[in-house]
Amino acid sequence: MPQPLNYLKETASQTAGPYVHIGLIPAMAGFDIFEKNFSNVLVTPNTQGERITLEGKVLDGSGTPLRDVLLEIWQANAAGRYSHPADRLAGAVDEEFRGWGRAGSDFDSGLVTFETIKPGAIVDKTGRKCAPHVNIWIVARGINIGLNTRLYFSDEEAANAADPVLNLVEPPLRRKTLIATRSERAGKVVYSFTINLQGSDETVFFDV
Amino acid sequence: MNVQAPALQDPRLNRPEPFTPRDEGFFQRDRSIHPPAHAPGYKSSVLRSPRQPLLSLENSASEITGPVFGHNDLGPLDNDLIRNYAKDGDPVGERIIVHGRVLDETGRGVPNTLVEFWQANAGGRYRHKKDTYLAPIDPNFGGCGRALTDDTGYYYFRTVKPGPYPWRNYVNSWRPAHIHFSVFGSGFAQRLITQMYFEGDPLIPVCPILTTIPDKDALDRLVAPLDLNASTPFDSLAYRFDIVLRGQRSTYFENRTAGN
Numbered sequence: 001m002p003q004p005l006n007y008l009k010e011t012a013s014q015t016a017g018p019y020v021h022i023g024l025i026p027a028m029a030g031f032d033i034f035e036k037n038f039s040n041v042l043v044t045p046n047t048q049g050e051r052i053t054l055e056g057k058v059l060d061g062s063g064t065p066l067r068d069v070l071l072e073i074w075q076a077n078a079a080g081r082y083s084h085p086a087d088r089l090a091g092a093v094d095e096e097f098r099g100w101g102r103a104g105s106d107f108d109s110g111l112v113t114f115e116t117i118k119p120g121a122i123v124d125k126t127g128r129k130c131a132p133h134v135n136i137w138i139v140a141r142g143i144n145i146g147l148n149t150r151l152y153f154s155d156e157e158a159a160n161a162a163d164p165v166l167n168l169v170e171p172p173l174r175r176k177t178l179i180a181t182r183s184e185r186a187g188k189v190v191y192s193f194t195i196n197l198q199g200s201d202e203t204v205f206f207d208v
Numbered sequence: 209m210n211v212q213a214p215a216l217q218d219p220r221l222n223r224p225e226p227f228t229p230r231d232e233g234f235f236q237r238d239r240s241i242h243p244p245a246h247a248p249g250y251k252s253s254v255l256r257s258p259r260q261p262l263l264s265l266e267n268s269a270s271e272i273t274g275p276v277f278g279h280n281d282l283g284p285l286d287n288d289l290i291r292n293y294a295k296d297g298d299p300v301g302e303r304i305i306v307h308g309r310v311l312d313e314t315g316r317g318v319p320n321t322l323v324e325f326w327q328a329n330a331g332g333r334y335r336h337k338k339d340t341y342l343a344p345i346d347p348n349f350g351g352c353g354r355a356l357t358d359d360t361g362y363y364y365f366r367t368v369k370p371g372p373y374p375w376r377n378y379v380n381s382w383r384p385a386h387i388h389f390s391v392f393g394s395g396f397a398q399r400l401i402t403q404m405y406f407e408g409d410p411l412i413p414v415c416p417i418l419t420t421i422p423d424k425d426a427l428d429r430l431v432a433p434l435d436l437n438a439s440t441p442f443d444s445l446a447y448r449f450d451i452v453l454r455g456q457r458s459t460y461f462e463n464r465t466a467g468n
Contacts, residue, residue, distance in 0.1 A: 007235075008313045008452045012426040013242045014403040015250075015417060016388065019336045023326025023352040023388055030337035033293055033350045035283035061255040068338075074274060074396045084273035086395065100275030107338070124268050135270050139401050142252030144243035144420055146399060150270075168263060197256050207237065207262035208271045208397045 013145035020070045020139060021104050028104045040103035042073075042116040046096040049078030049117030053190045054151065054180065057110050058138060061198035065110025069140040072102040073114055073151075075133075080120030091120065118153065118189075124164060131159035131166065138195065148206045151193055154181045169204050177203040233267025234397050235313055235455035243420035250416045251377050271397040277322040279356060286354045289327075289367035293335075293350030300346055301330025301368030305446040306404070307438060309361040310391060313455030317361025318398075323451075324390040325365065326352040332373030332383075341373050366444065369406070377416050384411035384418065393453040404449045407433045 021029040027037060043051065054073070057065040076082050076099065079091030083099045097117065105112045119132045131152050138147040152160050160166055160179065169175045180191035195203045243250075245257035265271070285292040290299060306325075310318040328334045328351065331343030335351050351370075355363045370385045386403045393399065405412055412418060412431065421427045429452075438446035 006315075007455065008311060008315055009241055009426065009429070010238065010313060010454050011400065011402050011452045012421045012423070012430060013400060014388075014421075014430070015252075016390075016401045017403075019326070019334045019339060020388070020401075022334055022336050022350075023324050023354075024390060026350070026352055029335065031293075031335055031350060033352060034286065034354075036281055038281075064255075066256070072399070074270070076269075082269055082273040084276060084395075087269045087273045098275055122269055130268070130270075133270070135396055137396070137399055140256065142250070142254075142256035144245055144247060144250070144253055144257075145239075146401060147258065148397075165265060165268075168265075198259055202258060202260050204260070205258050205262050207239075207264040208267065 015141055015144055016070060016139035016146075018068050018141040020068070020141075024070060024102060025104050028107075038102055040101050040112075040114045042075075042097065042099065042101040042114065044096045047077075047117055048094050048096070049119075050189065052116060052118050053188055054112075054114040054116060054134065054193065055190055056112055056180070056193035056195065058105065058112070058140075058195045059197065059199075060142075063199070065105065066140055066197075067105055067107050067110045069105045069110075069112070069138060069143075070102060071105075071112050071114075072100065072137045073116070074135040074137070075099050075116065076119040076122050078117055078120050080122045080132075082122075121159060128164050129159070129162070131156050131163035133163075133165075136195075147197075148208050149195065149203055150178055150206070151180045151191070152178050153191060154179050174202075174204050177201060233272045233457060234395060235457075237454060241421070241423045241426035244422070247420040250420050253420070267395075267397060272395040274392055274394060274396040274398065277320075277356060277392070281322070282354060282356060287363075287365040289349070289351065289353045289365065291366075292353060294348045297348055299329065299349035299368050301349075301371075303366070303444040304369050305364060305366050305438060305440065305444050306387065306432070306449055307362070307364035307435075307446065308432075308448050308450040310357050310363065310393075310451045310453060311361055312393075312398075312453050316456075317357070317359070318393055318453055319357055319359045319361055321357050321361075321394065322354060322392045323357060323363045324352070324354040325367075325387050327367065327370040327387040328373055330368050330371050332371030332385075343371065343373065372409070372411055381416055382411050382414075384409040384415050389449075389451060391451055391453060394456065398453040398456075400451070400453060402451070403430060404447075405431045406447060407431055
């Protein structure tokens with residue numbers, strides 16, 4: 001018998017439950033406790049890049065918006081650099097941009113919003129250019145393990161067509177589930193998205 | 209307001225660096241030890257579970273990187289749930305210490321990572337505007353906190369033991385006492401939310417959420433044992449809860465870039 005490998009096993013996931021707000025965004029649970037809170041605003045006045053709003057909903061299998069869902073986003077800065085030491089391929093770190101935010105959906109409408117900047121393109125390890133994208137992680141009551149997906153941008157058609165990840169999605173018709181639609185509202189750039197957990201337009205989720 | 213992106217050009221763009229093991233990212237996730245998305249015994253999962261297969265991706269910079277937190281993000285009382293919401297006295301309930309290490313699958317501690325936790329009070333009621341259970345709100349208990357692991361991956365906090373509570377799944381479904389944990393790790397692909405349960409709780413084998421986990425050993429690893437050695441005499445009992453995140457091919461330390 002060969003030597004045992006003795007790797008540990010990852011701790012099993014459990015649902016974040018309906019009261020995820022208490023721990024992660026307590027103001028939404030109805031009380032103020034931490035001196036410093038995390039939020040859905042990723043930018044400071046000095047962050048470099050084009051200001052954008054991401055606005056969307058997560059729909060269940062009946063088409064109903066989840067009103068207790070929590071989303072986190074993780075993205076590169078305007079130059080295509082993640083604010084993390086393991087990112088070595090891209091541009092300069094922007095000290096005014098951590099690249100991470102979290103938001104709960106509105107308890108009435110289910111709307112989720114983030115105030116951020118449009119990320120730059122990153123390069124994968126083989127040197128291929130990836131289309132600008134935002135990584136999303138979704139937890140809620142009834143979601144047993146957090147769901148990973150991405151948002152791409154509707155005004156990046158050429159980059160999206162060449163993106164190595166989007167091109168893995170089969171059938172190609174499903175690629176549109178990852179693309180947020182650009183519009184302008186009162187002078188602000190808004191990208192709208194819908195995440196479908198089930199159904200004919202089910203969003204592509206990733207095993208990363 | 210449109211602010212144009214200025215040129216943050218890095219001369220290394222499009223010039224791949226030499227291979228190092230950490231370019232390979234994280235171990236593949238073993239999904240057999242996690243609950244399946246669709247677990248009909250836990251009714252809320254029925255309409256909220258994707259039915260298409262997940263698209264498997266090789267790790268890229270989007271997955272091996274993740275948000276970095278520091279002590280500036282935390283307040284001094286964030287890991288003391290007995291004090292961090294106290295108004296006119298201590299919270300009601302059994303005083304406990306919860307402690308352990310955040311490790312990866314190779315057994316290495318995950319340093320400087322953010323651990324967040326939240327829970328019901330000793331009566332089984334959450335301080336949440338949507339919780340309508342008839343147990344009382346405790347005026348001195350918020351029910352949430354957070355900590356950064358030290359350089360060995362160790363974390364600890366002080367709280368009161370949460371109570372079990374009923375929920376609308378079956379008519380007579382009850383949650384065992386539990387504490388929710390959210391952990392980041394060093395890359396976004398390590399992100400995990402789980403729940404810690406207490407040794408000896410008779411509700412554990414009948415909980416529809418816990419029993420979504422198909423692997424008995426994986427379920428047992430969510431149950432924290434009483435740790436008398438870590439208790440404080442005449443003050444608090446202690447429970448030990450180690451959390452294992454996905455394995456990394458290599459651990460990156462900013463101050464020691466060679467040898468990874």
